[in-house]
């Protein structure tokens with residue numbers, strides 16, 4: 083049986099050069115899900131509309147948008163905006179202390195509906211010298227994120243963009259719940275794209291013997307949409323161990339890298355559902371550690 087797959091990864095295919103969406107054959111998606119033993123997911127996709135075997139793009143986008151609305155509720159509940167701010171503020175302070183020229187561009191990769199960027203913009207306080215940006219492979223999500231930001235009159239922007247072709251270089255890269263989408267060479271490539279950044283903060287689920295059960299309970303009780311439930315459980319199962327993330331990030335030969343909140347004991351697995359891969363350029367690291375204050379104890383070795 084092949085590795086577990088997320089439906090959302092299979093139903094969106096974009097031309098890497100132009101970003102344009104390409105047709106996706108329903109039978110191919112169904113066959114891949116069956117081959118990985120995900121029969122409920124295969125039955126779900128089999129019910130979706132298709133013309134000449136090609137999945138209806140508008141339908142896929144609506145299903146994805148609805149799943150992302152449920153995902154946003156999860157991020158709200160997990161205080162993902164605050165969690166990111168906890169590390170982003172000290173990193174921005176380190177850039178200022180290190181004499182890096184402003185304005186500072188902060189880019190959230192795989193932003194979905196842009197919850198984290200919108201939450202950071204809404205609560206303010208990062209400084210007038212900070213430009214908040216989100217990007218995602220899927221134009222439908224980015225368009226909705228942009229519309230929400232305009233509705234909420236927030237000072238942030240969203241663009242369509244591929245994690246593997248970052249066109250607008252940023253000082254600091256962020257992501258939430260995106261790392262598990264990239265495996266093997268793709269994970270190394272993800273970090274390699276960011277090697278010249280001042281820093282990065284990538285949060286994802288903390289894998290543990292309890293994460294599969296925890297994710298199942300959580301998604302059963304909180305989520306209504308079948309795609310959100312199925313992909314949510316798979317994403318917890320696909321989450322990378324801290325050692326895998328560190329190895330991939332360090333192979334990229336960029337900033338110093340460590341993990342924040344990576345589980346060190348039984349209790350920390352329960353208390354810390356998310357871990358963060360933190361990257362910071364060597365010359366900014368002392369200021370970053372200073373600015374972190376007592377939080378530095380939750381950061382593993384930077385190397």
Ligand SMILES: C[S@@+](CC[C@H](N)C(=O)[O-])C[C@H]1O[C@@H](n2cnc3c(N)ncnc32)[C@H](O)[C@@H]1O
Pocket residue numbers: 153154157191192193194195196197217218219220223243244245246257258259260263
């Ligand atoms: C699980 S969702 C997380 C969305 C959001 N960060 C959140 O926490 O709600 C993963 C996101 O990564 C995006 N994504 C997947 N591959 C990508 C790539 N190569 N470049 C940019 N975005 C990508 C997907 O479109 C999806 O919106």
